[in-house]
Amino acid sequence: MRLRDISVRFDFYLFLAMVLLIAIGCLMIYSAMYGTPSKNPIYARQGLYALLGMAVVIVIMGINYQLFHQYGKWIYLFSLLLLVSVLFFGKSVRGARSWLPLGNFTFQPAEFAKLGLIIVLAQYLTNYPEGVKRISGLIIPFLLTLAPVALIILQPDPGSALVFLAIFLAMLYLGGARIIYLVSFISMGILALGIPLLLALDPRNKTFFPRIFNNLSSTFVFIIIVVGVIGLLCYILSRLKFRVRVNHFLFASLVFCSGIMLSYPLRFFLKEYQKMRLVCFIKPSIDPLGAGYHIIQSQISIGSGGFLGKGLLAGTQGKLGFLPAQHTDFIFSLLSEEMGFLGAALLILLFAILLLRGIRIAFLARDRFGSLLAGGIIALLIFQITVNLGMNMGIMPITGLPLPFVSYGGSALITFMAGVGILLNIYSHRFMYW
Secondary structure, three states, X not given: OOHHHHHHHOOHHHHHHHHHHHHHHHHHHHHHOXXXXXXXXXXXXXXXXXXXXXXXXXXXXXXXXXXHHHOHHHHHHHHHHXXXXXXXXXXXXXXXXXXXEEOOEEEOHHHHHHHHHHHHHHHHHHHOOOHHHOOHHHHHHHHHHHHHHHHHHOOOOHHHHHHHHHHHHHHHHHHOOOHHHHHHHHHHHHHHHHHHHHHHHOOOOOOOHHHHHOOHHHHHHHHHHHHHHHHHXXXXXXXXXOOOOHHHHHHHHHHHHHHHHHHHHHHHHOOHHHHHHHHHHHOHHHOOOOOOHHHHHHHHHHXXXXXXOOOOOOOHHHHOOOOOOOOOOOHHHHHHHHHHHHHHHHHHHHHHHHHHHHHHHHHHOOOHHHHHHHHHHXXXXXXXXXXXXXXXXXXXXXXXXXXXXXXXXXXXXXXHHHHHXXXXXXXXXXXXXX
8 A cells, every 4th residue: 555545544643643642651650750669660561551552543443433333332331330340349549449450450440431431422412413402312411421420429539520521511512412501511510519619618617508508408498499589580581571481490490409419429429638629729728738739749840840841850849759649640740840841832732733633533524423433532632631731730620630641540541542543543434435
């Protein structure tokens, strides 16, 4: 096959951006663990995971991505089975039972389940393109998302649960759902997460929030009052000749009630240190040696790098042990300290190339399923990249989400590489007819 024919069917820019990001990740993991005695260096393990991921990319590229459409529900059900099994047989790491032991290795089913959800939602939205334009058509996508979210909250791993909600909203948007529905779901999430945050901000119960939300009966009274206000507002708007219907009132009330009631299980399953992470995001000085320590040290690391950085293996924040989780959650801070603004800009440029090529593939896809599948993968990458970089810079809460292709972790790396393999597959089949 001629080089021109290969270039038509293979996106070199996407593949090269992925490879360079993985190489940078291995280099920074080596720097993070430099001088640490270890019989099994984790940068070598990351390299092994990259080789396994490359094998996955090759296998995925060799099949027809329409098989994901055909077997989407079975892939999704298998991912749920893995999430259930981790609750019984999983290994607890940092307070969360999220890992399945596989000999000397561990596997995080939540990473695989992200792709499973994207595939099954793309399948549903392809089979029922008009369904999401009605309220009733949102029920099945919502339940498909709720199942893995509930299982992950039970671990508990709220950071990963947020990724599934982001995938859900992005897929609905790409599938043509009305903006008002998306805004409603976002409002529900803000209520569900905002109430535990407000309560954590007031541990001494000085405001009226604890009196309302710490007691179930008072919560019900509050819900009744607010639903009555919503009903009165809808009635006034209808009398003023606005097009407000009864189902609009019912939907708004359902969103409000669901958001408040979902906050109760979240408060139960969220551990105290996870609540404090949310609080310290707003004001790190509340607990500078505890939950706020990560944010403060991360910002110091990024700022101390300057334009060119201190040099590879020369970062003081990392080498002296001030920067926590520097090979996983805060690897961007380590890179910024050692490689400076220039290195951070190069990393962001590679991410931009990868995401733009992925968006291009979503537009070039031959069919609706391929476009939705590519769009869901890109949405997953955008969310995790944004959240990880944001928490490193101190502008987002610490969620424990890894930086795609760069942070240490075999499950995440292989999952993201599989996603790129799917993108390359969709690109290579864009001229074929079904």
